[in-house]
Amino acid sequence: MTLAVDLLDRGVLPLVACATAVLCWILPGLGLASWFDRRRARADVMARRLFLPKTPPLWVYGAPAAALGSFGLLALAGLWIPGLFIAVIAWIFMEGLPRRAQKKRGRRFDLQFVDALMGLSNGLKAGMSLPQALEQVSRDVPAPVSEEFADILREYGLGKTIDQAFEDAAERIDSRNYDLVTLAFRVGKERGGNLSEVFEKIAASIREIWRLEENIRTVSTEGRSSARFMTAMPPLFLLLLWFMDAKSMMLLFTDPVGIGILTVVVLLNVLGQLWIRKILDVDV
Numbered sequence: 001m002t003l004a005v006d007l008l009d010r011g012v013l014p015l016v017a018c019a020t021a022v023l024c025w026i027l028p029g030l031g032l033a034s035w036f037d038r039r040r041a042r043a044d045v046m047a048r049r050l051f052l053p054k055t056p057p058l059w060v061y062g063a064p065a066a067a068l069g070s071f072g073l074l075a076l077a078g079l080w081i082p083g084l085f086i087a088v089i090a091w092i093f094m095e096g097l098p099r100r101a102q103k104k105r106g107r108r109f110d111l112q113f114v115d116a117l118m119g120l121s122n123g124l125k126a127g128m129s130l131p132q133a134l135e136q137v138s139r140d141v142p143a144p145v146s147e148e149f150a151d152i153l154r155e156y157g158l159g160k161t162i163d164q165a166f167e168d169a170a171e172r173i174d175s176r177n178y179d180l181v182t183l184a185f186r187v188g189k190e191r192g193g194n195l196s197e198v199f200e201k202i203a204a205s206i207r208e209i210w211r212l213e214e215n216i217r218t219v220s221t222e223g224r225s226s227a228r229f230m231t232a233m234p235p236l237f238l239l240l241l242w243f244m245d246a247k248s249m250m251l252l253f254t255d256p257v258g259i260g261i262l263t264v265v266v267l268l269n270v271l272g273q274l275w276i277r278k279i280l281d282v283d284v
Contacts, residue, residue, distance in 0.1 A: 036060065046098045049172040050105055051147045056097075063094035081253040105144050106174035110206075112145040113177050117203040124196035130162055148173060163189050177206050227276040234269050
């Protein structure tokens with residue numbers, strides 16, 4: 001409140017308000033509206049892939065609002081360099097929301113996929129055709145597998161072949177297990193074979209891969225915890241020094257030497273985190 005009153009007394013807040021109004025009037029003519037239209041189009045495509053009823057507004061406006069808001073607040077307090085740094089972090093975090101939603105849905109798909117494959121195998125053994133087995137599994141298995149199988153059946157009903165519908169679904173499903181099934185399905189259709197046995201063997205292979213991945217995750221837990229701790233230490237140390245001696249800490253953001261030191265620390269921290277993640281990321 002004191003900072004706001006001080007800025008108001010100096011005439012800074014009215015100036016910022018006028019500049020904001022001018023920008024809001026000018027920027028649409030400079031392509032801001034078309035830029036937001038392109039962002040909305042990309043978000044709509046991702047929302048349809050995830051079978052969402054509507055596009056989350058955060059996917060369209062979240063990143064610009066978070067970056068501009070964080071930078072504006074810190075810039076008003078005179079912290080231009082920290083404001084720019086926080087704005088970049090806010091932009092990256094908000095821009096990653098659709099991708100994280102897709103990965104989360106992919107993990108849920110993988111957890112249900114083994115049961116779905118066993119359902120397909122059992123249906124084929126019972127004498128059903130593949131579309132009939134897909135329809136039964138789509139009723140018995142929850143989303144997202146039921147959504148994807150229902151979409152495959154919808155495309156099959158519109159005239160696509162069942163193998164083409166399977167392959168087209170792989171473009172929106174972020175799952176290596178599904179890619180393996182589509183490959184095996186295509187080979188089985190070309191060279192012949194028992195699809196029920198193929199699905200059953202793939203389900204067994206996926207279970208074994210999960211067992212190995214869980215074992216690797218358990219063994220590398222300590223290393224991952226150490227990586228998080230090492231990454232969080234520099235920001236926490238800077239925050240502690242800020243409370244101890246804020247005036248001296250400001251030299252890191254205002255003095256050229258301090259800015260250089262801070263840049264080197266950030267780069268080394270990021271490189272160290274990427275290096276540790278590369279070492280601990282074992283592909284099964």
